[in-house]
Amino acid sequence: xxxxxxxxxxxxxxxxxxxxxxxxxxxxxxxxxxxxxxxxxxxxxxxxxxxxxxxxxxxxxxxxxxxxxxxxxxxxxxxxxxxxxxxxxxxxxxxxxxxxxxxxxxxxxxxxxxxxxxxxxxxxxxxxxxxxxxxxxxxxxxxxxxxxxxxxxxxxxxxxxxxxxxxxxxxxxxxxxxxxxxxxxxxxxxxxxxxxxxxxxxxxxxxxxxxxxxxxxxxxxxxxxxxxxxxxxxxxxxxxxxxxxxxxxxxxxxxxxxxxxxx
Ligand SMILES: Nc1ncnc2c1ncn2[C@@H]1O[C@H](COP(=O)(O)OP(=O)(O)OP(=O)(O)O)[C@@H](O)[C@H]1O
Ligand SMILES: [Mg+2]
Numbered sequence: 001x002x003x004x005x006x007x008x009x010x011x012x013x014x015x016x017x018x019x020x021x022x023x024x025x026x027x028x029x030x031x032x033x034x035x036x037x038x039x040x041x042x043x044x045x046x047x048x049x050x051x052x053x054x055x056x057x058x059x060x061x062x063x064x065x066x067x068x069x070x071x072x073x074x075x076x077x078x079x080x081x082x083x084x085x086x087x088x089x090x091x092x093x094x095x096x097x098x099x100x101x102x103x104x105x106x107x108x109x110x111x112x113x114x115x116x117x118x119x120x121x122x123x124x125x126x127x128x129x130x131x132x133x134x135x136x137x138x139x140x141x142x143x144x145x146x147x148x149x150x151x152x153x154x155x156x157x158x159x160x161x162x163x164x165x166x167x168x169x170x171x172x173x174x175x176x177x178x179x180x181x182x183x184x185x186x187x188x189x190x191x192x193x194x195x196x197x198x199x200x201x202x203x204x205x206x207x208x209x210x211x212x213x214x215x216x217x218x219x220x221x222x223x224x225x226x227x228x229x230x231x232x233x234x235x236x237x238x239x240x241x242x243x244x245x246x247x248x249x250x251x252x253x254x255x256x257x258x259x260x261x262x263x
Contacts, residue, residue: 010078013167013199014040014063019072020224021058032070034058035224042077043197045190047210049261050220056203057093059220060169063201064090076167087166091173093203095156099144105131105155106140112163130162133188135181150177157185161192167199174209183241186213194237207261211253212239219260229260 015038022032034055040046040063050056061067062074065084076085084090089112092098099108109127118126131137134154144152153176160168174182190213193200204210210217214233221228231253235244244250 010075011042012039012077013042013044014038014074014076014201016063016074017072019059019062019074020070021055021062021067022070022224032224034062034069034226036072036220036226038218038227040199040201041215043199045193045200045213045215046202047214047217048201048203048220049205049207049210049217049257050225051261052205054220054222055225056220057171059225060090060171060201060203064088064169066090088169089160089163089165089167090169091156091160091171093171093175095153095176098156099152101144104141104143105136105147108144108155109159109162112159126162126164130158133161134158134185150181153177154181154185161188164196165198168201170200170202172203172205175205182209187238187241189213190237190239207254207257207263208245211235211250211257212241212244217253217257219257221261229257231257231260 017037019034019036020032021034036059048056048059058067062069063076063081065081065088074081076088079085100111103111106127109131110123113123113126128137131140134157136151136154136158139147139151144155147155153173157173174185177185186209189200192198202213211233217231217233218227219229220226233253235247235249
């Protein structure tokens with residue numbers, strides 16, 4: 001994979017302007033699912049919350065060049081997005097579909113790295129390190145169907161970590177995980193973000209997670225859906241699972257995001 005590290009003119013990683021998607025519906029449906037304008041700063045950790053079916057996955061897919069849009073403009077680092085941009089990795093909500101059942105854990109891991117410029121030893125090291133981070137080092141020779149749902153999700157996350165992309169589009173990546181694994185991976189992702197300054201757009205239905213991880217939380221709502229509210233999060237980093245979640249700013253933001261969601 002050739003990654004272009006040239007300076008960004010706009011200062012934004014993603015820009016989308018007047019992006020609409022109506023999935024070809026007519027009449028009332030023709031109003032569409034999405035009508036969004038949004039900018040994601042270079043290196044920003046943006047979290048998105050919104051009700052089920054509001055259009056979060058659709059928006060991520062449009063940002064990642066994986067879904068058509070009816071209208072509007074999307075760019076990544078100043079370049080129009082017409083297909084998946086280099087350096088952008090998407091972690092899907094439906095993880096089972098993104099793993100190849102006939103390849104072992106180890107060979108699923110090497111998928112995203114094959115054909116790249118990495119020498120074999122570095123590839124090996126990245127794979128081992130990423131599998132270690134998600135607690136799958138002992139499952140290298142297993143096949144996806146021999147893993148639990150949570151393990152399959154962790155494998156997908158490990159695969160994305162190993163690619164070390166410039167931007168992550170993550171669709172409820174920790175949704176199906178147990179609380180302990182979820183907390184570990186949240187902190188791992190936050191650490192990785194701090195180290196690499198990669199841009200992350202992270203969809204979740206968990207308001208606490210959105211506040212805990214984000215530099216900014218946006219609430220997607222309406223029909224067609226747009227950015228209904230946005231909240232800047234100035235909680236200092238590195239954040240801590242217990243103490244950060246006890247801070248008045250955290251509790252206040254959690255409260256206000258819940259209200260914005262109509263909860
Ligand atoms: N390929 C498609 N064709 C037609 N309609 C679609 C398609 N994909 C999504 N939709 C519709 O668009 C709307 C938004 O779907 P989307 O998957 O983006 O929601 P979401 O916010 O991710 O929901 P969830 O939280 O349940 O994952 C839904 O009403 C869905 O039925
Ligand atoms: Mg979704």
